[in-house]
Amino acid sequence: MVPGLLALALVLGVVAAALAGLALAAGPSLPVVPWGYVGGVVAFSLWQALVSTILSLALGAGLALALARRTRFAGRTLLIAAMNLATVLPAIVVVFGVVTVFGRAGWLGEGMRALGFDMGSWLYGLPGILIAHVFFNAPLAARVFLAGLAAVPAEHWRLAAQLGMGPLAVFRFIDRPVLLREAPGLAGLVFLLCFTSFAVVLALGGGPRAATLEVSIYEALRFDVDFGRAGVLAALQIVLGLVLVLPILRLGTRAAEAAATGFVEARPDVEAVLPKVLDALVLALGTGLVLPPLAAVALSGARALATLAQPEVLASLATSVVVAIPAGALSVALALAFAGLTRRLRIARARPRAADAVSLAGLVILVMPPFTLAAGLFVVLRLVADPFALGLPLLALVNALMALPLVLRQVEPPLMLSAERYGHLAESLGIVGTDRLRLVDAPLLRRPVIVAFAAATALSLGDLGVAAFFGSGEFVTLPVLLHQRLGAYRMDEAASVALLLALLAFAFFILAQHFSGDGRAGDR
Amino acid sequence: MLEIADLAIDYPEFSAHYDLLVPKGALCALIGPSGGGKTTLLHAVAGFGRPPRGTLRFEGVDLTRLKPAERPLSILFQEHNLFPHLTAAQNVGLGLDPGLRLAAAQRAAVDAALARVGLAGLAERLPAQLSGGQRQRVALARALVRNRPLILLDEPFGGLDPGLRLEMIGLVDQLRRERRLTVLMSIHTPEDAADVADLMAFVAEGKVIATDTPAKLLAGARHPALDRYFRRAPLGA
Numbered sequence: 001m002v003p004g005l006l007a008l009a010l011v012l013g014v015v016a017a018a019l020a021g022l023a024l025a026a027g028p029s030l031p032v033v034p035w036g037y038v039g040g041v042v043a044f045s046l047w048q049a050l051v052s053t054i055l056s057l058a059l060g061a062g063l064a065l066a067l068a069r070r071t072r073f074a075g076r077t078l079l080i081a082a083m084n085l086a087t088v089l090p091a092i093v094v095v096f097g098v099v100t101v102f103g104r105a106g107w108l109g110e111g112m113r114a115l116g117f118d119m120g121s122w123l124y125g126l127p128g129i130l131i132a133h134v135f136f137n138a139p140l141a142a143r144v145f146l147a148g149l150a151a152v153p154a155e156h157w158r159l160a161a162q163l164g165m166g167p168l169a170v171f172r173f174i175d176r177p178v179l180l181r182e183a184p185g186l187a188g189l190v191f192l193l194c195f196t197s198f199a200v201v202l203a204l205g206g207g208p209r210a211a212t213l214e215v216s217i218y219e220a221l222r223f224d225v226d227f228g229r230a231g232v233l234a235a236l237q238i239v240l241g242l243v244l245v246l247p248i249l250r251l252g253t254r255a256a257e258a259a260a261t262g263f264v265e266a267r268p269d270v271e272a273v274l275p276k277v278l279d280a281l282v283l284a285l286g287t288g289l290v291l292p293p294l295a296a297v298a299l300s301g302a303r304a305l306a307t308l309a310q311p312e313v314l315a316s317l318a319t320s321v322v323v324a325i326p327a328g329a330l331s332v333a334l335a336l337a338f339a340g341l342t343r344r345l346r347i348a349r350a351r352p353r354a355a356d357a358v359s360l361a362g363l364v365i366l367v368m369p370p371f372t373l374a375a376g377l378f379v380v381l382r383l384v385a386d387p388f389a390l391g392l393p394l395l396a397l398v399n400a401l402m403a404l405p406l407v408l409r410q411v412e413p414p415l416m417l418s419a420e421r422y423g424h425l426a427e428s429l430g431i432v433g434t435d436r437l438r439l440v441d442a443p444l445l446r447r448p449v450i451v452a453f454a455a456a457t458a459l460s461l462g463d464l465g466v467a468a469f470f471g472s473g474e475f476v477t478l479p480v481l482l483h484q485r486l487g488a489y490r491m492d493e494a495a496s497v498a499l500l501l502a503l504l505a506f507a508f509f510i511l512a513q514h515f516s517g518d519g520r521a522g523d524r
Numbered sequence: 525m526l527e528i529a530d531l532a533i534d535y536p537e538f539s540a541h542y543d544l545l546v547p548k549g550a551l552c553a554l555i556g557p558s559g560g561g562k563t564t565l566l567h568a569v570a571g572f573g574r575p576p577r578g579t580l581r582f583e584g585v586d587l588t589r590l591k592p593a594e595r596p597l598s599i600l601f602q603e604h605n606l607f608p609h610l611t612a613a614q615n616v617g618l619g620l621d622p623g624l625r626l627a628a629a630q631r632a633a634v635d636a637a638l639a640r641v642g643l644a645g646l647a648e649r650l651p652a653q654l655s656g657g658q659r660q661r662v663a664l665a666r667a668l669v670r671n672r673p674l675i676l677l678d679e680p681f682g683g684l685d686p687g688l689r690l691e692m693i694g695l696v697d698q699l700r701r702e703r704r705l706t707v708l709m710s711i712h713t714p715e716d717a718a719d720v721a722d723l724m725a726f727v728a729e730g731k732v733i734a735t736d737t738p739a740k741l742l743a744g745a746r747h748p749a750l751d752r753y754f755r756r757a758p759l760g761a
Contacts, residue, residue: 421604424572429670430593431622439624443609 004341301499
């Protein structure tokens with residue numbers, strides 16, 4: 001109970017301190033807010049998120065259906081691997097890949113120029129933002145949909161075959177209910193991710209007409225040092241975010257499960273012509289969107305490998321690791337304390353409302369703009385210490401908090417499962433405290449904790465956001481270095497850093513996959 | 525003597541009110557329809573869930589103030605009695621020390637208990653390597669090493685086939701005679717307990733509706749819920 005209350009106090013304290021710091025810095029007078037500008041930013045944030053969500057879910061559903069129907073074709077495994085990788089790639093690496101493929105000086109631009117067309121800088125603004133968002137989120141949606149389709153009982157397929165259902169009937173009675181069941185939660189999640197998108201919009205957006213709230217807060221703090229405006233923007237983001245997040249929490253989004261690789265029962269609609277044509281189109285589109293940017297990161301990076309040996313790259317790698325690993329560990333520790341507290345409230349004390357409130361406190365971070373946290377803490381810490389000296393711990397702390405919702409989603413279910421199965425037994429035998437953690441919970445928790453640690457560390461490693469805020473100062477993380485090099489059009493040097501980041505993200509993904517494979521292995 | 529008097533428990537969707545007396549050393553079987561409140565009664569005695577109001581005493585000691593682990597009893601569930609990652613011996617050892625820090629004498633006690641329930645030589649097996657009946661024997665062995673005077677069993681043998689079920693009930697009966705244990709056991713199949721139980725209590729709608737010897741309860745006691753349970757024609761019909 002005590003660790004949980006401490007974790008709760010830490011999270012709420014940091015959030016409160018950050019908000020207080022921002023208010024303090026803004027001064028007593030109400031900030032002068034350029035409402036026209038702010039309205040434009042809000043409208044663009046919502047609009048691009050809406051379009052990104054629709055496109056991502058549509059392509060994701062198409063890909064899931066195509067992969068479910070076509071269980072063997074050349075390159076299927078490669079496509080699934082590429083889709084998995086796309087969902088875990090740091091945003092700034094995606095930006096690099098997208099620019100390299102679709103940019104004016106990229107593969108597409110050069111190709112068109114060879115044919116006599118100049119594409120111009122079409123990519124910057126809404127098109128580039130949409131491409132990058134769909135690149136991440138369509139594979140994410142496809143994984144969730146595919147997992148849902150794979151869970152359809154074999155009897156349903158046998159029944160469909162027995163009843164002689166055509167492809168439309170199969171879609172209507174079997175596929176569509178699955179897609180509709182998964183769509184609301186998924187749409188909420190993708191919308192929120194795009195609404196709060198930072199790195200993609202910072203790198204590919206342009207000016208106030210293509211900025212999200214997150215980017216505007218960054219600009220207000222970083223370039224204009226206007227704490228008042230940042231505070232207003234942050235408040236807007238928090239309010240809009242809560243309005244968006246609360247219904248999602250009710251829906252209870254499921255974590256994306258690993259895509260099933262094979263379907264036991266043959267679907268009766270694989271031979272029909274219409275699905276064949278549709279699937280071919282969708283697979284071509286998906287492959288065309290997902291593979292080239294990944295290939296660009298790999299190829300350009302491999303060509304520029306020599307530039308990796310520069311001292312600044314090595315220093316950034318060290319900085320990133322020094323920040324990310326403690327951030328991952330802290331996030332897991334906080335999540336365990338949180339989940340332990342909610343479990344106790346929910347089960348032992350039978351106080352589900354209180355437990356929900358604590359869970360919600362852990363998730364509020366989802367809508368909290370990271371710069372607001374960083375800037376507020378910066379202002380508060382300035383009163384007691386040199387904030388730049390505290391930069392690394394501060395960065396690790398904010399990254400740990402940002403990863404908290406993700407980690408909570410991993411560790412809460414097994415802790416609850418352990419309590420449901422063995423809670424009474426442990427109570428009746430008097431197994432409490434660390435004994436309970438060691439003997440009762442640990443076997444069910446070990447895998448989820450490793451998965452969560454890998455995910456949180458990878459998130460922190462790839463995070464451009466908060467690191468960019470402190471950016472140019474003493475320490476530069478890998479994503480910041482990549483962003484600087486992209487901004488300076490030093491593409492070769494950017495390429496090697498992008499590849500390094502992609503490989504790191506992939507390594508953590510493999511680690512997580514390895515341990516998440518069969519979460520029930522310790523349970524027989 | 526286990527005294528349950530005026531014991532009331534309120535859940536939003538279910539409320540119960542129990543009266544039951546079980547003499548020391550007796551085996552009392554709880555029978556009745558699913559959802560009738562057998563498990564709620566056992567859990568209240570064991571100390572799980574909402575704290576009840578009313579009298580709950582064993583050998584004169586008020587149980588309601590004690591935490592589950594402090595109560596003078598051991599409980600067996602239908603499943604999940606064993607931790608799957610611990611061996612049979614370790615699972616029994618938990619009854620002696622909840623942190624599994626066992627002295628040599630305690631290890632010997634674990635081996636003796638396993639031998640008593642017929643599992644000599646299987647101490648190092650994991651639960652997955654044991655049959656359903658053997659797993660419940662391990663849980664019984666743990667109850668033996670805990671050496672508490674009251675044993676609660678919540679449908680402990682419901683997952684076993686009939687022959688094995690009788691054998692296990694026979695083992696419980698032997699053990700309680702050896703150690704003068706008081707036993708409160710819920711069971712789906714009243715006829716299995718008819719020969720060994722001293723008392724049988726019919727629980728339905730959150731109440732103990734009738735308590736008697738098995739012979740009388742199974743043959744004679746008349747109550748609409750009891751008639752429904754046994755699919756008997758009501759008196760006078």
